[in-house]
Amino acid sequence: MSDGPQLEVATPERVGLSLPVAGLGYRSLAYAVDVALILSFWVILYFLYALTGPDVARVVTGLSTFARIAAVLGFFFFQWVYWTAAEVLWRGQTPGKRLLKIRVVRSDGAPVGVFESAVRNLLRIVDFLPFAYGIGVVAMLVDPQHRRLGDLAAGTVALREDEIGLQKYDLAPTAGPIAIGRALSAAEHELLRSYASRFEWLDAAPRLKLGRALATRFGDDLTALTDDAALRAWVTRRTA
Amino acid sequence: MSTEALPAFVARRRPDWERLTALLDGLDARRLRAAELTELDRCYRRAAADLARLQSFYAGTDAHRFLNQLCGRAYGRIYARPPDRLAALRRFFARDFPQTLRDELAFVGAAAGLVALGVAVGFSTLWVQPHLAGLFVPDAIQRYVAEHRLWTDSLELPPSQIATQILTNNLQVAVAAFALGLTFGLGTVIVLLNNGVFLGATLAHCFNGGVGKGLLIFMSAHGVVELSVIFICGGAGLMLGQALVVARERPRSEVLRERAGRAVRLVLGCAPFLAAIGVVEGFVSPGHRVPALLKVLLGACLGAGFWLYLLRAGRGQPGER
Structure with a gap:
């Protein structure tokens, strides 16, 4: 496939998979979502504390020192553990990545393990240097598979998981009255099906114009293709 | 078809x-x-x-x-590997972590050497030229020493808060020492030397001010394990640096990936010990609530136990090189 960079995986079934790699835009957005989540966690915590101030303070001072230390440690580790815990439990996705439909996998296509995830997330601080992910962004722009340094060291790649529907192959094949010329190539078939899947969405005039352009390209007879009914019949016939 | x-x-x-x-x-x-x-x-x-x-x-x-x-x-x-569960965690600490550490002991030693070099430089500089203290020792510490007091005696915060502060600080140093290995090891070397110089200079300054013994006692309970953890994380950083500098006949990315996978085991293995020693440093070390002798004894036991575990656990079991 030719759309964008791919991760090529050789399977034991002797079929090569080419999985699309997520670029800088998707990854930045997913990161922004995750950071917003972590930030709102702290903000909510702060407001809860501020609103119920004295009560909470009394509860906190009432806790044993060990409970207090555990609570503070828990909040602190949250920032570090969040990424790796999410990636391990959700098979390579954090909430942000899930929202943006990207997934981190090992470069052999397998899900990330604890160690790979820990490497790429601990090395985050190097990618962040000198500020705002300077090194990470440059690495992603240079690397053909858009990996930052943490990914390179961990041997991981972020993949895009687009939803691809098969609806455009749905048109029921019934024979029509319009004469057609030569057989179509696979690419032309694909083009025609894209047109057919959008058929109902188009206004009558552009629909006719596009249809006639396609018919010219396929070498079909244009004389009968003058109204919507004929166009419809032609599409049905051609996609049969 | x-x-x-x-x-x-x-x-x-x-x-x-x-x-x-x-x-x-x-x-x-x-x-x-x-x-x-x-x-x-x-x-x-x-x-x-x-x-x-x-x-x-x-x-x-x-x-x-x-x-x-x-x-x-x-x-x-x-084709996913079976999921890592509790048994895997137990195996990691019983075998995997100490075995990896023993394999990579040279890097840990090198990191320790760098810190020791820093300590030697910092200590000797201030020992010979005490007036240079302003270059190495923070103002707050200088003020305390000028009054012949130790800042660790009069920590006004409750102990748990100190413990968390210390822990976050240690964690940052440890993570930085590891991650900066990606700068061809240079960043790790700087972090290790820098922390060594700071430690050496502070020690010398305290001895000059007559409170050196007190600082040693403060450090005795947690110092061995804490420094060991810094050495190990520094060693992990040096592993990354070495993989980038000396790749031999193989592609750098491949060597880096393999070495990073081992190095991160060292860092993850240290995490619980770092947390535990942070608690000791926050609760036991400061002030005079715990007698000095007990602190020294506790420190010796913790240090010996930690290294006994690192050097003996998982010996002769599968995975041993």
């Missing part, structure tokens, strides 16, 4: 693909029975064969993209 039109092919095979999708959803939700697992395997193999056909005759079509993604998903789930 190439004569079969794509829509007809999709229509014929689509139920199978949809079944595979449903089975994968079930697998993710952990509600598949054994018979369904066998069916999943069969469906995947058939889908892979369909993918091969689409690749040959209909490359670049949406059907090809769809199946490519479906097979990618199934492949990732079918």
